[in-house]
Every structure is written in C-alpha cells, then in structure tokens.
Amino acid sequence: MRNFLILGTALAALSALPVVAAAEAVCVANGNIPPAERERMIVAAQAVTNPVLAGDGPAAFKSLSLEARSKASEEELIFLARLLRDVRGDVSASISGAYLLDVGAARPDDFVDCSDTAPPEARVAVRVFDNGPRQAQVVVSVAMPNNDLALRVLLGWRDGEWRRDAVSFGMTTAAGKTGLELFELGRKQLDAGHRFNAHLLLVAGSKLIDQGAGMDLQAAPALRESMATYEAPAGFDGAAYTWSYGGQNFSVRSITMMALGGKLGIVMDHELSPWPGEAGAETSSRRLTDALMAAYPEWSDGFDFIAAKALSPAALTPAGGPSFTTVFEAGKGY
Numbered sequence: 001m002r003n004f005l006i007l008g009t010a011l012a013a014l015s016a017l018p019v020v021a022a023a024e025a026v027c028v029a030n031g032n033i034p035p036a037e038r039e040r041m042i043v044a045a046q047a048v049t050n051p052v053l054a055g056d057g058p059a060a061f062k063s064l065s066l067e068a069r070s071k072a073s074e075e076e077l078i079f080l081a082r083l084l085r086d087v088r089g090d091v092s093a094s095i096s097g098a099y100l101l102d103v104g105a106a107r108p109d110d111f112v113d114c115s116d117t118a119p120p121e122a123r124v125a126v127r128v129f130d131n132g133p134r135q136a137q138v139v140v141s142v143a144m145p146n147n148d149l150a151l152r153v154l155l156g157w158r159d160g161e162w163r164r165d166a167v168s169f170g171m172t173t174a175a176g177k178t179g180l181e182l183f184e185l186g187r188k189q190l191d192a193g194h195r196f197n198a199h200l201l202l203v204a205g206s207k208l209i210d211q212g213a214g215m216d217l218q219a220a221p222a223l224r225e226s227m228a229t230y231e232a233p234a235g236f237d238g239a240a241y242t243w244s245y246g247g248q249n250f251s252v253r254s255i256t257m258m259a260l261g262g263k264l265g266i267v268m269d270h271e272l273s274p275w276p277g278e279a280g281a282e283t284s285s286r287r288l289t290d291a292l293m294a295a296y297p298e299w300s301d302g303f304d305f306i307a308a309k310a311l312s313p314a315a316l317t318p319a320g321g322p323s324f325t326t327v328f329e330a331g332k333g334y
Contacts, residue, residue: 045138055085097139131156179208197302
C-alpha cells in the first residue's frame with residue numbers, strides 16, 4: 001500500500017518550489033512595499049474587486065485592461081459577483097497580500113521568492129508574467145460563513161499607472177482551516193490508520209493550497225507530488241460506483257468533504273431509481289449513513305456530521321429533479 005511520502009514529515013520542512021536567484025528579480029511584499037506605492041496598487045486592484053463584492057460583474061469586467069478583456073471571461077466574473085451577492089450571512093473583505101515585483105532578468109513563468117519573513121510552510125513565490133518589467137499582485141480575502149475565498153489581481157505598470165491585467169479567484173479555507181492545515185489533519189489521520197478520513201481531508205487540502213496562476217506556496221509542489229504517489233481507497237477515484245456493505249448495495253455518486261457552520265462534514269450523493277419520494281429517500285439515506293458509520297467507525301475522529309443526499313434520476317439531468325438530504329451529527333444523531 002502506497003502512502004503519503006511527504007506528509008510523513010512536518011509541513012514546515014517542505015520547500016520544493018524552484019525560484020530564481022534574487023539577483024535576477026526582486027520582489028517585496030506587504031509592509032516592505034513603500035506605503036504610497038502599496039496604496040496605488042490597492043486602489044488599482046479595488047477597481048475590479050469592489051464591483052465584484054458589490055455584485056456588479058459587468059462593471060468589474062470593464063475595469064480590466066484591454067489586453068485582459070480579450071482573454072478574460074466576463075461570465076466568470078458575473079457568476080462570482082452573483083455568488084457573493086447571494087451568500088446568506090456576513091461577508092467581509094480585506095487586503096491579505098500585496099506583492100511588488102521588478103522582473104529584472106527573470107523570464108515569464110519563473111517564480112520569485114516574495115515572503116522573506118514568512119514561516120517556511122507559508123512562504124510564497126510569485127510568478128513572472130509577460131506584462132512588463134514592473135508587476136504587482138494584490139490579494140483580497142473574502143470571509144464568508146462557511147468558507148473563505150481570495151480575489152487575486154495581477155497588475156502591470158504601463159504609461160505611468162497600474163493596469164489591471166488579470167483577476168482570478170479561489171477558495172482558501174474550509175471551516176476556518178487552510179489547505180496546509182487540512183493536509184496536517186489528513187497526515188495525522190493517516191498516521192492513525194484512518195485512511196477514509198485521511199483521503200477526504202487530503203483531497204480537500206490539495207484543492208485549497210492552489211493559489212491561482214499568479215503565485216504558489218513554496219510547499220505546494222512537494223504536496224502535489226505526494227498526492228500523485230498516493231493510492232486512494234477503493235471507490236474514491238471520483239467516478240460513480242456501487243458500494244456494497246452488510247448485504248446492501250448503494251449507488252454512490254460521490255463522497256467528499258464540506259464545511260458548514262464552522263464544522264467539517266462528509267457529504268455522500270447517492271442515486272435512487274425509481275425515486276421513492278422523500279420518505280423513501282430518508283429511509284435509504286439512513287441505511288447508507290448507518291452502513292458508512294459501521295464500515296468506518298473512525299469517521300467522527302475527523303468530522304462533525306454526515307450528509308447523505310438522495311438524488312432522483314431526473315436530478316442528474318440539466319433540467320433537475322427531486323432530491324432529499326438527511327443529516328447525522330456526531331453526538332446528536334439524525
């Protein structure tokens with residue numbers, strides 16, 4: 001059985017991202033940037049992030065440079081703006097990172113170390129783009145009730161001002177935990193022999209460590225390499241399958257981790273054909289949940305709840321159809 005080679009050691013020991021020598025390019029971050037310059041960078045970035053946070057995707061798209069608009073997707077910005085607008089609960093935004101890069105002799109797609117004072121596991125390397133000799137990136141963190149995301153804006157200095165050359169977004173935390181923290185939880189579960197729990201945590205962590213195209217955690221490549229050598233438990237390759245346990249068969253579509261209300265949980269989608277109605281779906285979902293808890297009694301060592309979502313055949317079509325979710329909470333029950 002193959003295991004996580006990297007996760008057997010402390011995350012702080014990881015540093016596998018190749019970066020160019022400091023003599024070839026210079027990157028300064030956050031408080032090391034001259035205050036007036038940092039303020040100009042933030043103002044330029046907020047010209048696109050503020051409309052997104054206000055729910056105005058078209059205005060955000062128009063704020064991008066002509067070069068960026070020729071490559072960017074207005075539909076993605078509209079989707080994100082609507083997503084944030086429709087979030088239930090408090091949403092707050094703050095500047096979490098600013099990086100100023102003088103490219104020097106570095107070439108596009110090189111990485112430059114830009115976090116001299118950060119602990120090893122949190123060190124950031126910034127990617128060099130082909131948008132000029134002076135570049136910057138500004139990261140806006142958006143805190144939401146269940147997960148946090150980051151808006152990342154790439155800036156290029158041209159004609160005496162910062163131009164907005166790209167914007168991207170991605171989730172950064174789940175229930176307040178970063179990707180590295182989920183990896184650490186997964187490593188501990190793996191050490192305890194809890195491969196089911198470990199797999200869900202490691203897969204979720206691998207998604208959250210993605211910093212977008214513009215930068216990367218210096219620990220991330222080693223973690224991704226370890227994921228490539230990892231053999232998932234049977235039935236966890238992302239494809240729908242029939243799971244048999246205790247003489248029962250279940251048509252499982254997926255099993256993943258989710259965050260809700262500051263807690264980590266397991267979500268199972270399973271198909272019921274023909275659709276038995278909500279009462280029948282509740283009964284089937286309880287049977288599936290009971291079987292999962294019997295097969296993996298250690299589940300509550302890593303998670304707070306299990307949500308079994310029963311899907312009708314129609315729910316799997318673009319038109320949609322009936323579904324029903326049953327939740328079991330650790331220490332409380334159904």
